Amino acid sequence: MSVDDLRKRYETAFMPNYGVPPLALARGEGCRVWDADGREYLDLIAGIAVSSLGHGHPALVEAVSAQVASIAHTSNLFVQEPEVLLAERLRALLDGDGRVFLTNSGTEANECALKLAIKHGKANGRSRFVATENGFHGRSMGALSLTGKASIREPFGPYGLDVAFVPYGDADALRAAVDEDCAAVFLEPTQGEAGVVPPPDGYFAEARRICDAAGALFVADEIQSAIGRTGAWFAFQHENARPDILTLAKGLGGGMPIGACVAFGRHGDIFAKGDHGSTFGGNPVSAAAALAVLDTIEKDGLLAHVTAVGETLAGGLAAIGHPLLAGVRGRGLWRAAVLTGPHAAAVEAAARDAGFLINAVQPDALRIAPPLVLTAAQAESFTRAFPSILDAAAARPLIYV
Numbered sequence: 001m002s003v004d005d006l007r008k009r010y011e012t013a014f015m016p017n018y019g020v021p022p023l024a025l026a027r028g029e030g031c032r033v034w035d036a037d038g039r040e041y042l043d044l045i046a047g048i049a050v051s052s053l054g055h056g057h058p059a060l061v062e063a064v065s066a067q068v069a070s071i072a073h074t075s076n077l078f079v080q081e082p083e084v085l086l087a088e089r090l091r092a093l094l095d096g097d098g099r100v101f102l103t104n105s106g107t108e109a110n111e112c113a114l115k116l117a118i119k120h121g122k123a124n125g126r127s128r129f130v131a132t133e134n135g136f137h138g139r140s141m142g143a144l145s146l147t148g149k150a151s152i153r154e155p156f157g158p159y160g161l162d163v164a165f166v167p168y169g170d171a172d173a174l175r176a177a178v179d180e181d182c183a184a185v186f187l188e189p190t191q192g193e194a195g196v197v198p199p200p201d202g203y204f205a206e207a208r209r210i211c212d213a214a215g216a217l218f219v220a221d222e223i224q225s226a227i228g229r230t231g232a233w234f235a236f237q238h239e240n241a242r243p244d245i246l247t248l249a250k251g252l253g254g255g256m257p258i259g260a261c262v263a264f265g266r267h268g269d270i271f272a273k274g275d276h277g278s279t280f281g282g283n284p285v286s287a288a289a290a291l292a293v294l295d296t297i298e299k300d301g302l303l304a305h306v307t308a309v310g311e312t313l314a315g316g317l318a319a320i321g322h323p324l325l326a327g328v329r330g331r332g333l334w335r336a337a338v339l340t341g342p343h344a345a346a347v348e349a350a351a352r353d354a355g356f357l358i359n360a361v362q363p364d365a366l367r368i369a370p371p372l373v374l375t376a377a378q379a380e381s382f383t384r385a386f387p388s389i390l391d392a393a394a395a396r397p398l399i400y401v
């Protein structure tokens with residue numbers, strides 16, 4: 001089926017919540033993907049920071065194929081080896097501490113964190129939550145109640161949770177909001193969906209201290225930032241500020257659906273038997289995929305690679321002088337090209353025409369979150385093409401997203 005056929009049939013068969021995506025992808029290899037008409041693109045978005053090893057990586061193919069042939073599902077009625085190895089592996093990356101709950105998605109990892117925080121709060125007479133304006137934690141009713149973007153939260157409220165939203169990056173505002181009634185603070189180390197917005201240096205560590213001083217749980221939503229995306233296993237390591245509860249997903253499975261909630265120290269024992277569960281969570285195929293991702297990042301030295309190629313990418317973008325381009329922000333292979341106006345949809349479309357997949361994450365910001373295996377030469381092929389992409393976008397009518 002052609003791109004056009006698939007888009008037409010999609011429009012009829014699916015709910016309109018995503019709109020109709022502009023392309024249908026058929027296959028991928030490394031950092032390259034091909035659409036259903038056979039056109040090739042450099043994939044600089046990786047399915048929203050997910051396909052960490054690129055497409056068709058032999059380690060992932062081998063791990064998933066072997067596991068699905070062996071046993072694809074057991075449910076939590078039975079233990080299986082991949083989930084045990086994965087939980088142990090995550091603990092090893094986290095100084096041997098932490099107890100793990102495996103999920104199918106980021107939202108579910110945050111639901112687990114929220115239930116832990118609610119239970120802990122009830123036991124300690126605390127019922128309020130603090131999150132950040134423009135923060136994103138997922139689309140379920142729990143995660144959505146913590147999501148700071150009013151346009152996606154408010155149509156589905158009211159919620160049963162008392163949440164105060166504070167401006168992101170403002171430590172004073174956070175300190176003022178976190179009192180002895182606060183059960184937990186939910187925080188992204190850098191806001192992803194808001195447009196890869198890093199806070200001022202030291203903010204995350206200060207948030208850790210604020211929570212300690214008030215006795216509130218500190219929950220780090222690292223669903224987008226962890227597993228090498230910023231050049232560290234976990235973004236909290238840049239500020240040496242370990243949370244009480246950590247949530248992961250996106251890049252962990254390299255494209256297979258898996259998330260994790262890790263609770264440290266005594267918080268690992270908040271749930272009692274029967275308090276939480278998931279039929280598919282931690283299924284052996286996704287767990288085997290995650291193990292292959294972690295092994296490959298380690299074996300191929302991808303953390304240092306991400307730091308180096310991320311500098312190449314950001315340096316290349318920063319060197320471009322163009323009236324549409326205001327600058328670049330982010331860390332590692334997690335960047336935003338910031339525009340001088342609401343041209344992101346036009347730039348995304350012009351980039352696609354030029355053979356590059358990037359994401360108009362905000363009206364004035366393009367997210368670049370490629371596979372962690374992106375080469376410096378591939379990054380440069382994009383930064384070389386970007387000025388003419390911006391020219392082409394400037395010639396298009398404004399599209400507001």
Ligand SMILES: *Cc1c(COP(=O)(O)O)cnc(C)c1O
Nearest residue numbers: 105106107136137138192223224
């Ligand atoms: C993507 C994301 C989520 C939601 O994850 P899903 O897998 O879409 O449920 C939550 N928090 C952050 C920071 C994210 O980037």
